[in-house]
Amino acid sequence: MQTHGWDSESGTIIFLHSWSKGNFSNEELIDLELLFRVYFIGLTRETQEYAGQLHFKYPMEIQVAAGCELHSSDIEKGFLRAAYQGSDFLSFQNMSWVPSLKSDSRAQSACDLMNQYEAIRETVHSLTTNTCPRFALGLFDAGKVDLQKQVRPVAWLSSGPSPGPGRLLLVCHVSGFYPKPVWVMWMWGEQEQQGTRRGDVLPHADGTWYLRVTLDVVAQEAAGLSCWVRHSSLGGRDMVLYWGHHLSMYLILLAVTVPLILLIVVALWFKKRCSYQDIP
Missing domain, CATH: 1.20.5 (Single alpha-helices involved in coiled-coils or other helix-helix interfaces)
Known part of the structure; x- marks a missing residue:
């Protein structure tokens, strides 16, 4: 579930739910907002400055994932990973920037450069191992009603436009479920049909989700096929609809x-x- 967004024009956090602030004060959130704004601007400026030195070519795509993992055993693990042009590039581990195993010499050069800035390393470490767990726990507590909500799906079958002479397009509709993760598959007995095509999971206005899953088959082979639905709200039991x-x-x-x-x-x-x- 997405809980926040970022307005790049104003440099401000977008709170997508009434509980998205967790238990952080407005002052703490303003400080985080300012920190993110400074680092976003700095990342862009430094990338432009060192792109030639590190042999980066425009246009380029840099992706960053940062956060923390919370476990029932009270183990908290922070992480920050970066990708360049869709491939793993570097990560932050034990207070240092480390090149990914499959990256080239440019990743090592970038790590050598960034490891010179001790203040940045300390800030990243604090954000991922201290701020993130505190914020996540407060967020889970404030939003537990929504986060733990379970809504059973409604499913039905229909036929779509004919793919060709003597063929059928079987359509399995799954609607109104929450949370978003769901598994839907066309089956023959207990055998998954590899031709199953899954559409995008689309939102309803009430916050639940809809999914359309299709299968192109010879008309005579449609009998005996079924659509199976697995969702956390079903208590471990599959929903099965027979064509x-x-x-x-x-x-x-x-x-x-x-x-x-x-x-x-x-x-x-x-x-x-x-x-x-x-x-x-």
Whole structure:
């Protein structure tokens, strides 16, 4: 679940939930905001300054992941990893910058350069091993109602546009579930169908999620296929929907609805006919 964002124009933190401030005071959050702003500006400036020296080529993509891991055994582990052009580049370990195993000589040069700045290393260490665990624990406590919420999915089957002559596009819809992680697969018995195509998990306005999973098959081979859904709200039991059963339900619905409509039409006709006969 995303709890925060960053407004790059104003250099401010975006709080996405009412509890996103955790138990930090406004003063602490303002200090963090200022620190992030300074480091974002500094990272951009230093990258531009040393790009030529480190043989970086524009355009370039630098990705940074930083945070902390909290365990039930009270073990807290901070981390910061950086990637260059989509590949692991360096990380922060034991108060030092260390090149990734698969990185080239540029990573070692970058680490040698950054390790010269002791104040930055101390700040990164403090943020990942002290500030992050404190903030995360406060966040979990403040948002535990939302973070622990479980909403069961609703699932149904349909057919999509025909992929070609003699073929069917089977569609499994899974909607209204929370939290976001979900496993959905088309199956034959207990065998996963490798042709299963998973769409994006899309948000509903109420904070729950929707997923569409498809399978392109020969029409004669559709019978016996099923869609399996696994979600934390289901208590360890899979939700299984069998292709063909949904067609039976449609037929049952039609069998009930059509006579009901006919009955209403006949009743209205008799009522109208009787009203005309009452006119002198």
